[in-house]
Amino acid sequence: MFNESASCSSDNPVGNKALPNLPAGNTPYAKAKHAQMVDKDPEKAIALFRAAIDVGDKVDSSLKDMAIVMKQQNMSEEAIEAIKSLRNRCSDEAQESLDNVLLELYKGCGRMDEHIMLLNHKLNLINQGLLFHGKRAKTAKSQGKKITISIEQETLRLLGNLGWAYLQQSNYMAAEAVYRKALSIESDNNKICNLGICLMHQGKVAEAKMMLQNVKPASANDPQGLDSHLKSYERAQHMLKELEENPI
Structure with a gap:
């Protein structure tokens, strides 16, 4: 995240040394970042x-940042x-990042058909060896830290999101197929x-x-968030109990 400051120089409004991550100068983009991060x-x-x-x-940065600010203002x-x-005005390198922003926007707006279509598009890019510009990993930022994401990790993330999206549409057969594919790559309690x-x-x-018997209960007190299956575990166990008590 960018650092914040309440003061600025009148000659160079975004050149304050207390804000090293803000672009310097008086260009429209520099002024936009100042309005976003300093003026609020x-x-x-x-x-x-x-x-x-x-x-x-x-x-590239202007469009992505503008969309993020719009989302924050309930303008998804x-x-x-x-x-x-x-x-279409952005570089090829920016398209993947814009797709990721779109996925969040579609999800937030409940536009699940488009969300699913875009997830499948990104998975197809992986199958064609085109995601990450053909590389096996990419560097990204998470909570201000640089992390490395492998193509396998991205595949699992996309499959998990796709399975969830099909669940929201009550398309259980499609969701089952997606989750089975993901689990064939790596076991995951969620x-x-x-x-x-x-x-x-x-x-x-x-x-x-039988499948759920192999899953250990999740803990709500896990400080590192390792038990990410807490909610899904509770839902599955509640549903199983109801079905056993009231069989169809």
């Missing part, structure tokens, strides 16, 4: 990001349309629990029960 003026920031795009100033639908209409839910929805209670 999202409307002004959005207008300046759009101005930066119009004049070709850091278009507008952010979606902005990305769709303006992404995906096992969700697969069990898919199976129970399809009347395969005995298979689901």
Whole structure:
């Protein structure tokens, strides 16, 4: 995250040494970041990001940052349309990042058909060896730290999201297929629990029960968040109990 400061120089409004991560200068993009991070003026920031795009100033970053600010202002639908209409001005290297922003926007707006379509598109890029520009890993930022994401990790993340999306649509057969594919790559308690839910929805209670017996209960007090299957485990166990008490 960017550092914040309440003061700035009148000659160079974004050149304050206390804000080393803000771009220097008086370009539209630099002013937009200042409006976003220092002035805390999202409307002004959005207008300046759009101005930066119009004049070709850091278009990749401007469009992504503008969409993120729009999302924060409950303007997700507008952010979606902005990305769709303006992404052709961005570089090839920026398209993957814009897709990731779109996925979050689609999810937040409940536009699950488009969410699923984009997830499948990204998985197809992996199958074609085109994601990460053909490399086996990429460097990304998470909570301000640089991390390395392998193509296998990205595949599992996308499959998990796709399975969840099919669950939201009550498309249990499709969700089951996706979770089985993910689990063939790597065992994961959260995906096992969700697969069990898919199976129970399809009347395969005995298979689901056998599968869930191998999953240890999750802990809500895990300080490192390792038990990420807490909610899915509770849902699966609750559903199993209900089905056993009230068989169809």
